[in-house]
Amino acid sequence: MMDIKTYNVIAKEGLAEFPTDLYTVNQSQKPQALLIRSQDMHKTPFGTNVLAIARAGAGVNNIPLVQATSAGTVVFNTPGSNANAVKELVLTMLLLASRPVLDAIPWAHKLGGADVSLQTEAGKNHFAGSELLGKSIGVIGLGAVGSRVAKAASDLGMKVIGYDPYISVEHAWQLSNDIPRAESLEDLLAVSDFVTVHVPYTEKNRHLLGKEQVEAMKQDAVLLNYSRSGIVDDAAVLAALAAGKLRLFISDFGTPALVSHKKVIVTPHLGGTTAEAEVNGAKMAARTLRKYLETGNIVNSVNFPTVEMAFEAPLRLTLIHQNVPNMVGRITTILANYNLNIDNMINRSREKIAYTVIDMATVSAEQQAELTKELLHIPEVIRVRFLKNPRA
């Protein structure tokens, strides 16, 4: 039995992916894996018993990746699982930024008496808005969310300009050729009536939109942050608003200064919060965890290489080790000393970490224990697991 510990609200459809004959959920003090959403794992200690952490969602800045990697804990996310939800909320906010319905609705509900329609016609011009058609929007980050926002804005008749110097081949293919790419962030900021940012939070992206970038924006531009707190320098935006620059700042990440400001609209980290996205993310996270725990295969990891090898032999040995020369040689020498024949093998690395998967015929539990001990004796080996193939 393996135990999965959850943090935050995880959709029941995701938890149902764990068969009860193989898994328990939240039953052990030493779980094999964690399934989380926004839980701050920088402040939540987890032991080396944790083989993997799956984040149902995109952003992984809530997880100490360097610490997890050196402990041999594989971290996964669920790319794209909530991208449509974020896209739809960004569209909602673009429309709300253009049509003052948030003020108009309470006004309309206060009207009374026999002449509601007369009062309506007399007062409605206070709530005249503008249209998105023909306005320009700069989309920073053209991944799962940004590429969808760019397409939807273009479908609404907006002039879209994108910026993503690190775009993946997959997302580049998805993006229409009609959407021009800015050479630099400054080029995008100079021409955009709306600027929306969809990049991950990393040290490099901290204050990607800082004082200089806010100053480079159009006088009446609207800035949206549905990425992460810290990617936009909120203080720089507040200073700009105080100086009469920018029409509106819309953020999914409130602070005391933001929530009390008249030219700021805050949503409570709602971008990925729809019933559909929560189910998508939880199911995807659970399936990714099961794949790793049961077969050792790694997909959608943010700190380990992708490794997929069909599990056909009776037994699989997986090793997490430092990415240094001659590891495979040292590992296979130990196996040869036990006279073990290798059926299939794969070795992949990512930065400082490497992962080796070796398929072989069955060996006894005793021999597995001996081998594990001996392999862990190699100083650069971090974790050793034997997995039994249930179908062999």
Ligand SMILES: NC(=O)c1ccc[n+]([C@@H]2O[C@H](COP(=O)([O-])OP(=O)(O)OC[C@H]3O[C@@H](n4cnc5c(N)ncnc54)[C@H](O)[C@@H]3O)[C@@H](O)[C@H]2O)c1
């Ligand atoms: N508000 C929410 O609830 C919510 C929901 C989903 C995602 N997010 C946030 O949005 C981020 C993006 O999500 P995604 O699913 O699109 O991720 P993604 O990985 O598919 O896309 C991110 C894109 O940003 C690009 N990028 C990175 N740094 C950049 C930079 N400096 N300039 C321009 N482009 C840059 C990458 O090349 C990539 O294409 C997540 O990391 C997460 O923090 C928030």
Ligand SMILES: O=C(O)CC[C@@H](O)C(=O)O
């Ligand atoms: O779990 C959530 O509700 C938010 C997820 C979102 O911020 C993400 O990064 O995917």
